[in-house]
Amino acid sequence: MDKQSTKKYVLKSLVSLFFHLEDVNPKVSESSWGTLFTAAALLGWTEIQPLIQRKETWKICECLLMRNRRRADDFLIESLVYIENPQDPIREAAVRFIGLAARQIEDQNEEKLDKLCSILNDLLLDQKPSVSTLASQTLLILKVTWNQPAAGCTLGTLFTACLTFCRGV
Structure with a gap:
């Protein structure tokens, strides 16, 4: 896929990823955090990456909504x-x-x-x-x-x- 198509696909998965940060299964939660970090890098959202590393869920949510x-x-x-x-x-x-x-x-x-x-x-x-x-x-x-x-x-x-x-x- 080209980069633009990939970005659209990633944008469509953000909400699902966001909710699975709260998953009770630690493996699902940790995997979601890692995937969200990678998605932010792909989208060029460098300001969100430190929030992801600190696991500041609601600041990430606000950023996500403000950017989109x-x-x-x-x-x-x-x-x-x-x-x-x-x-x-x-x-x-x-x-x-x-x-x-x-x-x-x-x-x-x-x-x-x-x-x-x-x-x-x-x-x-x-x-x-x-x-x-x-x-x-x-x-x-x-x-x-x-x-x-x-x-x-x-x-x-x-x-x-x-x-x-x-x-x-």
């Missing part, structure tokens, strides 16, 4: 499969990823928000309390910040919006 804002919708769709994963850490990672990716979507409309909320609502009954709590927090944040410019969302405005939302419930 146009693909945030695709990443979000790819991540939905992982909320049904039998492994608790992977479901937790999926919920976190959904929350981060949703903020990067360029076409934020009510229909998308409703679909995401419906999916996250199903996770409120997850057997693992950390997954259900995270789903609840992500729901709240999405409802409050959807269609708000990321730069305009300070901790103070988020807190005020959360208070307003909670009072309305």
Whole structure:
């Protein structure tokens, strides 16, 4: 394959690799870390490589989403499969990823928000309390910040919006 085709293939595998960093099988997890490092090198993402070496999962996720804002919708769709994963850490990672990716979507409309909320609502009954709590927090944040410019969302405005939302419930 030529280099451009290889890069497209690697980009399509990033979400899967990212979730398997959290795999409970240490061999799968370690293999995913190594493969992600190699993928970053192939893509020329030198700033992500030190994060991979330090295993800073959520900084890697933020970098991935910032570098590929146009693909945030695709990443979000790819991540939905992982909320049904039998492994608790992977479901937790999926919920976190959904929350981060949703903020990067360029076409934020009510229909998308409703679909995401419906999916996250199903996770409120997850057997693992950390997954259900995270789903609840992500729901709240999405409802409050959807269609708000990321730069305009300070901790103070988020807190005020959360208070307003909670009072309305």
